[in-house]
Amino acid sequence: MTESKTSESVFPQAFAPGLPHVACVLLWYPLFTQPFIFREVQGLRKRLPVSVFSLYGASLRHCSTEMRTAAQQTHTLGTKAIFAILAEVLRQFCLHPLLMGRLFRRTMFRRWSCLETMGENLWAFCAGVYLARRFKEAGIDMIYAPWPRGTATAAWVAGSITGLPFATCARGDNLEPADPDLGAKLDAAFLVRANNGADKVRIENFDRGQAKGKVELVYNGLTLPPLADEAVAPEAASAQADTPGAPASHCFSEADPSFMRLDEVPASASPVPMKRPVRLLALGRFDVTKGFDVLLRACGLLQDRGLDFTLTLAGGGGAVMGLGYMQTELVRLRKQLGLEARVSMPGLISHNELPKLLKEHDIFAAPCVVHASGRRDGIPNTVIEALAYGLPVVSTTVNALPEVVRHGKTGLAVPQHDAEALANAIALLANDSALAAGLAHNGRLLAAHMFDPEANNDRLARVFINNYRCWKESCVE
Numbered sequence: 001m002t003e004s005k006t007s008e009s010v011f012p013q014a015f016a017p018g019l020p021h022v023a024c025v026l027l028w029y030p031l032f033t034q035p036f037i038f039r040e041v042q043g044l045r046k047r048l049p050v051s052v053f054s055l056y057g058a059s060l061r062h063c064s065t066e067m068r069t070a071a072q073q074t075h076t077l078g079t080k081a082i083f084a085i086l087a088e089v090l091r092q093f094c095l096h097p098l099l100m101g102r103l104f105r106r107t108m109f110r111r112w113s114c115l116e117t118m119g120e121n122l123w124a125f126c127a128g129v130y131l132a133r134r135f136k137e138a139g140i141d142m143i144y145a146p147w148p149r150g151t152a153t154a155a156w157v158a159g160s161i162t163g164l165p166f167a168t169c170a171r172g173d174n175l176e177p178a179d180p181d182l183g184a185k186l187d188a189a190f191l192v193r194a195n196n197g198a199d200k201v202r203i204e205n206f207d208r209g210q211a212k213g214k215v216e217l218v219y220n221g222l223t224l225p226p227l228a229d230e231a232v233a234p235e236a237a238s239a240q241a242d243t244p245g246a247p248a249s250h251c252f253s254e255a256d257p258s259f260m261r262l263d264e265v266p267a268s269a270s271p272v273p274m275k276r277p278v279r280l281l282a283l284g285r286f287d288v289t290k291g292f293d294v295l296l297r298a299c300g301l302l303q304d305r306g307l308d309f310t311l312t313l314a315g316g317g318g319a320v321m322g323l324g325y326m327q328t329e330l331v332r333l334r335k336q337l338g339l340e341a342r343v344s345m346p347g348l349i350s351h352n353e354l355p356k357l358l359k360e361h362d363i364f365a366a367p368c369v370v371h372a373s374g375r376r377d378g379i380p381n382t383v384i385e386a387l388a389y390g391l392p393v394v395s396t397t398v399n400a401l402p403e404v405v406r407h408g409k410t411g412l413a414v415p416q417h418d419a420e421a422l423a424n425a426i427a428l429l430a431n432d433s434a435l436a437a438g439l440a441h442n443g444r445l446l447a448a449h450m451f452d453p454e455a456n457n458d459r460l461a462r463v464f465i466n467n468y469r470c471w472k473e474s475c476v477e
Helices: 035-045 065-071 078-095 097-108 115-138 150-162 182-188 197-204 234-238 292-304 326-336 351-359 381-388 419-430 433-450 453-476
Strands: 022-026 050-054 074-076 142-145 166-169 191-194 215-217 250-252 260-262 278-285 309-316 363-366 393-396 411-414
Touching: 022 035, 022 115, 022 150, 035 050, 035 065, 035 453, 050 115, 065 074, 074 078, 078 097, 078 115, 097 115, 097 150, 115 150, 142 150, 142 453, 150 166, 150 182, 166 182, 191 197, 191 453, 197 215, 260 433, 278 292, 278 351, 278 381, 278 419, 292 309, 292 326, 292 419, 351 381, 363 381, 363 419, 381 393, 381 433, 393 419, 411 419, 411 433, 419 433
Parallel strands: 022 050, 022 142, 050 074, 142 166, 166 191, 191 215, 278 309, 278 363, 363 393, 393 411
Antiparallel strands: 250 260
């Protein structure tokens, strides 16, 4: 049996000659928890010839109609392709025993953190051997693995067999705790993409600095449609704002997409509180890096102070997604703090439901933390979406969050693990609606500029084209 696929030799539009044909390798595609990857890949498909390969079977639960349509244009491996994959691995071992032995040793002889990670890399090794042949047949020019773990293993193996260059991307908790082969992968990759400035620095300084000189910063693109009313275009952000409490001037730099000067939003002299109850929102995977337990403790403090509020804590996953038992802990903590009447936990939310959910709330909270293991978020996409939908954001100063939640300008930032500081920031916004509106206005401008999907997809496509051209020229020399 072979993998399910559609004919991707016929692309939806004609591309200019000389553009690299990119193979994008993912574990699953599409996946409802990774809308930013979906938007990125679909954006690249409009600019370059791109073929998508999914190492595992289809996982379309909670996927939107658009995602389900895209799944029909994906080469999906999984159990359906197991016999074809194993046959190709056996063939390659018979034809090239020394090369295959070296690649297998390089891939598998590591101190893996757990059997699950080792199993993922074993499957990725086998899939990479099989994909090498498929890439040759499809005329692939370069390989892109948006994650540096199993997908990068498959890309590295396939690239080693075919001589094709591969690129990868590292972010957030990929860097700490890191897989034992990450340094070698960064060394072997001809291009490494970072999606925020903090992680770019971390990648360049990782291990022995193998990635220095080849890390490109390209921010993610917004994954939700713009607000129907007064959607903010990047070019409009330089105009003077008339909104009370909003900044008077803005400045953009085309050379650095992360740069944007925004004036600080002052607190009101005579603050007017938000309408009660104040509707708080937090959403994301129930993972230890999200700090949702700290948020519940902050809500306990707010309740003790008499603030009339509700919190929608949307998300889940837990043990099913390999994230531990945080959901059980959050349910226990909500009961312990007497917050059951104020805190609703509706579970996992489809991406289609997010716009409505964002519009129905007043303040967004992202109390991210660095776990004891070193795990951390980069810039949670939920924060970007909240800013884009005009919600004032309260977050922590973890990793890359200060790049978007700029204290006193686009939101309020507090130290991690500090429930009292988090409660104080939420209360400040709840009791000063003009301050909240000014921060939300700035945040919306920043999100529209910094995470413009068309601009960022253009930039990523240019990065691929230019780096591939340089690689090809170096091969000729």
